[in-house]
Amino acid sequence: MKLTAPVHVLKGKAKALKRAQSLTMTEALDQIARAEGFSSWSLLQSKVKNFTPQTTEELLDYLHPGDLLLIGARPGLGKTTLALQLVLQAIKEGRQCFFFSLEYSKTALIEKLSTLDRQFEPDHPLLKLDMSDEISSDYIVKQTKDWLTEGSLVAVDYLQLLDQNRNKPPLQQQIEELKIYARAKKCILVFISQIDRRFDEDGQAIPTIKDVRLPNPLDMGLFNKSVFVKNGQIYI
Template sequence: MKLSAPIFQLKRRAKLMAKAGNLPLHEALDTIAREEGFARWSLLSARIATGSLSETILSRLETGDLLLMAGRPGHGKTLLGLRLLLDAARTGRRAVLFTLEFTEPQARSHLRQLEKPPLGAADQVEVVTSEAISADTIIAHLSDAAPGTVAVIDYLQILDQQRSKPTLADQVAALSAYAQSTGLIVGFISQIDRAFDPDAKRLPDIGDIRLPNLVDLGLFTKACFLHNGEAQFQNVA
């Protein structure tokens, strides 16, 4: 979706609106966002932030990497994961989405909405949807994948919700070992803990990852944390 003006001009418009109407700035920003077709400002700014961010991240990922993409709901982590796959497909890499959240038509619709010319990358992204998704099924699906293949898992915290699946710690360890041995890149969309306080720090960090079950976060090699239109990409290990 194309904005009616650059984001800095939209911010200026919101400040003038807040001053003229004696409104809190966040209300004015949300009003501007709705005029642009977004439910709130955080979604608009996340959409803009993830545009070139995904290309930057893809250029800095190495074979064998495990990537965390983490943020609160509505702050751009899923958009980032989908854009990363589109960028990978656009450069000729195999790109696979494993989702426990979307149906395939939903995932396809989101991918096509995010696609930019030249078109075609959205149809090249493989979409795997099943309640049975686990490290074992992911590894089996990627058994013939070439080094540099990018896989994104949506999302970390529900990989082991079924009791029949191995623990989350075991699944992450298995995927880490497989990525390193085959040269794949595996990204995990992740929630952050509700205790994260944006008034105390601007962005979440590795200590804010929500972990209903124990996981060795040292297995992740890179991470991107998002909040309120800002993002920070960093090495973990």
């Protein structure tokens, strides 16, 4: 389902319309909804809530401010590529994006981004690539807090490396802190994650949240959305 703008942007337009035309907020929201092809704002919200993306292009529409998304796949099956596609799409929509990686070099990421989008600008003002060894919840907050706006996207590559060094807080603590932060800043946090090797041995059709590799304890309920990649397809 493609809207002309993300829901939070449409709400902002409704607020401006309310002031400009002396409408109630309900009237303004309904007017915005009709412009999007829906009879009312409540119907638009219902469609958005029940929307299931079928392609990577639709995935960004599935995400809302405050979401924590987990992208899982076995090695080499496209989880980082999917995260980078989300970043590129978010940039095109004018959103501030961050990509924190404990796995790739900056050169390698730029090469992947350039392959995905020939128009990609390595020094794009809306994208910040960070490969510091210090990446953790505290570090991510420190590096992003002055830049984020509603709907900004922050990707972390990858989940299982966040507490690999013993001097960093436990993974559970870090994700709890980042969940609070995402809600406060109304940004979207995307975590790339490995899938346990036993998934292949079990012969399952697609991985699930239960197949995420967890060397350290973590409540997976902290992620309110998840998507898995297999054979070039995404599964919600």
